Amino acid sequence: MEEKDMNKPQSNHVNENSKDKQLEHFREDGKDQYMTTDQGLRINHTDDSLKAGQRGPTLMEDFHFREKMTHLDHESIPERVVHARGSAAHGYFQPYDSSLKQYTKARFLTDPNTKTPVFVRFSTVVGSRGSADTVRDVRGFATKFYTEEGNYDLVGNNIPVFFIQDGIKFPDLVHSIKPEADNEMPQASAAHDTFWDFASLMPETTHMLMWVLSDRAIPRSFRMMDGFGVHTFRFVNEQGKGTFVKFHWRPTYGAHSLVWDEAQKLAGKDPDWLRRDLWESIEMGDYPEFELSVQLVPEEDEFKYDFDLLDATKIIPEELVPRRPVGKMVLNRNPDNFFAETEQVAFHPGNLVPGIDVTNDPLLQGRLFSYLDTQLNRFTSVNFTEVPINRPVVPVHNHHGAGFMKMTIGKGKANYWPNSIGNGCPMMAPENMGGYVHYMEKVEGHKIRARSESFNDHYSQATLFWNSLTEPEKEHLVSAAHFELGKVENKEIRRRQVANFYKVDPQFAALVAAGIGIEMPVDQDAESTGNYVEDTASQKISKGKSVQESPTVSMEKNKVETAKSRRVAILIEDGFDYNEVMQVKESIEAAGAHAKIVSKLQGKRISSTGQELEVDKSHVTTGSIMFDAVYIPDGEKSVRKMMGLGDALHFVSEAFKHCKPIATSGFGINLLERAFVMGVNFAEKESGKVVSHSGVVTAGSDADAGEFAKNFLEAIKKHRHWDRERHMTPA
Template identity: 55%
Template sequence: MKSTKSDVRENNNKKQENLALHTEDSTGQPMTTNTGLLVNNDTSSLKAGERGPSLLEDFYLREKITHFDHERIPERVVHARGVAAHGYFQAYDSSFSKYTQAKFLTDPSRQTPVFLRFSTVAGSRGSSDLARDVRGFSIKFYTEEGIFDMVGNNMPVFFIQDAIKFPDLIHAVKPEPLNEIPQAASAHDTFWDFISLTPEAMHMIMWVMSDRALPRSLRMMDGFGVHTYRFVNEEGKATFVKFHFKPTLGVHSVAWDEAQKISGKDPDFHRRDLHEAIEAGAYPEWEFGVQLVAQEDEHKFDFDLLDPTKLIPEELVPVQPIGKLVLNRNPDNYFAETEQVAFHPGHVVPGIDFTNDPLLQGRLFSYTDTQLTRLGGPNFQEIPINRPLNTVHNNQRDGHMRQQINQGKTSYHPNTVGGGCPFQAMMKDGGFKHFEERVEGSKIRARSKSFMDFFSQATMFFNSMSEPEQSHLVDALRFELGKVDIQDIRNRMVGLLTFVDKTLARRVAEGLGMDVPEPQQPVNHQLGADANPKDYEPVFKKPAVEKSAALSMANTAKDSIKTRQVAFLAAGCVDADSLASVKKALEAEGAVVRVVAPHNGFIKDSAGKQIKVDQSFLTAASVLVDAVYVPAGQKSVTALLNEPDAIHFINEAYRHCKAIAADGEGADLIKATYVGAKLNNKAGNDAVAGIVIGNGGNDLSAAFIDAIKQHRFWQREKKDKIPA
């Protein structure tokens, strides 16, 4: 049974109250030094005479400059560019208590505070939001039993199977060390050299070269835990679990040409989009679900559950919804919260435990080690954004930036001087206990033979995609490998693609102007020097599921235009009813309308009303909106016909397959563009998909809304790519 608002406990406010203790607003307050001393001159340093030397005794100058010199911390080695928001998670009901004792997942009366950080992976903090890249999707759950961190991505699999290769992967994808080029891009020799020698990465390469790597918004992408974890219930029974977050707005992307242009027009596109949506009250929401596999079914699949390069097709194990995750508050300070938040996959609560996934096992070490360097020492969990809801009691003391002031004589256990406190908790009282798993075997540096299937799921992913998605993936590989200078690397990569799909390999090879190399047995260069290659030969088999509907973005939700950005192209004397009626209809459905005109300020409509201009053509761009509308009004349209940027705006929107509408005389502007030629083309309906022409604003609103819901009309790409 779902909880009602009256059932919700007030613990969701605890984290906000905790942060409020450390939040200051300087409005109306006098300036002070860091010790609280009032400052009466912040513009001049202390000197010996007006033109004399500065004096060493100027403690305020030294404090201010010293703080400035040290206000940057090392950026993250990966996931450096990020944005985050506060929110909450709430379970739908208590039905999953038979699988896990994690109370935040089984108590529908709880609202658990969360902090979710999105990020790109390869780029620096100053790179673009629209790089072709994996997106981090990491959530800090502030549960009453402690912190649970889900350190995830927007893709369910990964490049490598063992954490020992993670430094090599990142070194390969980062800018090349001789010249620090290219930034936030995988299209270069070292990355593809590594991938061409690492066939286990082929499934992930399909994802990264797909449209999933170019999300339209952070609010419109999936989240995955990547690894296989365990749920453990009150009786100690374990169940394997995979974590899924599905956005209620659906999963949508941008085109590659569009992504490149957005990077120039607004490199903060995703960050701005998230911030503005939350400020407007259009709170991003995901449904949290799980795939559950009984312990006794661990080996029933034709892939290994512990292999992080594999997913469980939803046709084999459906995703069961547990609850919803909502983001409803922006951070107060980027550095204090978003930059200092420290995630760690080892932060778990009773009811959630690890498996022997070799990538996960390595991450359990790596994250602590990283935070020690980045945040200055072992007390990084005392930073307000990282603090748990429940008070910390242990015998860990001192260290750099210690904030907790411990009382009492003892800092050891066991003790009698302190009455044995802090004492160990019984399991029945919430004490954490690892799942008891029998483990035995010889010490060995090796991979399980069950990890040697490198291609079947890559094939499944490619087969599952719609025709436009497959074409985009082919173009992505052509672009990436077209940037590779060493021909031998290209040959190895196209050779590996033949094991995924021969047609895919042929299409990529054609774009590179090369023949498909004769397929050879791929060598797994991940093996140790003493390994017998015959013991670790790749396994070639058909995927257990030929096509999985959940893997195609064509099957995502297309039932809403909430938060969609729609540009209204207008000038003076725009038809009042044509503008107002469509604006009203779109905003009623949750869309955001932005009036774009030849100049800033205001324009007058045909009724003499002042219409605020949101952007001029100088600052606006079609790549920053989801759809375009041209209202009626002869004088307005005549002015736009003399505006080259208006013509380009429509051409570019058409090229990127967006919905375009025009009313009355507004159709004349459409006819003056390249799109007009398509409207007169008798090649069939595909040529005009997503174009809505009306004779009155109310007549076209419903059709325009339906077109925007479709997100894109990718079938246009088959006809041609117009000059824009």
């Protein structure tokens, strides 16, 4: 490597004929250079923050960590660096009982008579504010509890693990997954070289990658996705005893996903799909509900398992520590102003209340610095906590100074502590009066940039995740890998990632390799990626408790069957059977679902007996991707018209392809046949029978409408009928 002679005077001459050369000194190509701080100090390790011992807390004297994180937090103005695109709602949380008192003194979790106001913001992570809702991405799930002891923020995601183990790697992760530096492409996507280059060189990302490639990363709705606190936190009870805790949100509607084809089309048809669904559901009274549950681990069991509780790339399998229900959250009010509330809300995992504390998780320690720092950048003021959406419901008293956007008007002379002029106020609060006291634990160790050996297993839980999925879920995951890695131009990066996937499961790696043009022997172990952290798949740090499969990570194995809040499209043209439509529509709505009339044009459609129905959506403004189920009523004239409409045929064929419930009767069966709905059994068109097969419900013209509607509702409750993917052949 050639280096400059620092003793040789450098020329300051500027070529007046070339403005470009004037800027040449500020350009860097990143080749053949040592990494340095902004002051030019060379760095020899950037993968671990400086800690008090291998498992100790991150030290604030780590100037390299703070410099990296500060740069990331201040790179985007005023948009959030990550989680820029979000949607939010007001609501309340109420605990079921007081049984958690033995673990925590947090009153909002232990008083069943108290409804704590909440504000919840859901978000994508990678994309800008103008990106689409339905991209493949992690979803943020951040909850602000306005408790009687101050604000508490539970800042999590819809995936229970994270890509990295140490906060110092967060800038590298974000830089790699954001649009590439030279051309600012692609937007809101991980399907490009820089992300997979980073991921393939960092085996600790492997478990999270499995979740992101799964259907979890394309949720059907914000109200139909799980939420997780990600980190291991600590409960503290009145006696000062600590208990490790993991937080879980489970939607009462169940966790459901889009299919990838839907997600892509919705990004064009309605890029606001998820935020619109949240808004409209609340307006219609389909309030999103989530049950909060916790996993509790006694302190004496900290090293009981074959993974480290402080490792954010790991879950605690529920077979080892079952979830314990705590209470329910209901979101029942939309914001009054998007900017004032959704955009200006500021979360911070360090916003704690008595009874809840952090742990030495090195990723969490990094977030404790980053979240506050990035808010300072977004608001250009320390007074962002005085914005109405961020203010607690309890009085605020302190000696903070002035600053831009100061909203409160302090009285008196004393703005310091201690003081006698102000009678010593505001005074310190003792612990028994709600004063926050950090959990006391002994911390000792040498200052060192290193990672605990207990963090070194990067593949076992990725394998557990794969083993836990149903066959359709595995097929979707492999297909997602084909798309993501298929967009990677560098073949060596693709090969390296397949080598990592081989350590998860050889069959999985072979399936991925086959779709992205990588030849890889499947009868021998792949070579090491050479990452700084040792990536030996077979290494086990301890002989603690473990499981090889955890069905609770599968959405399909934990599916909630309900028709409530589902959207059903009723396809009609002039000449439809009015009585049948009204009977089925009434049954659908009685079950809590919503029916919309869809036709070629807006306006009114006339039934075969002269009644009129108002059209809710035209073909040009909607599509099957915006509904959970499709119903085609009988009526020869209506059906014949649709058999000649490409949009109507596509509507039915696409819904069938996406494994959604479809129902029709009598002459309507002809439309299914014309739309190439194949591989299912149809009822005879002129009969009294009802046939339900793979989510397709058909009935003869003389069949009982009640039985027909009942079978259709049962199909709707199942959400998707994945068995179609193995035998369907629609156009």
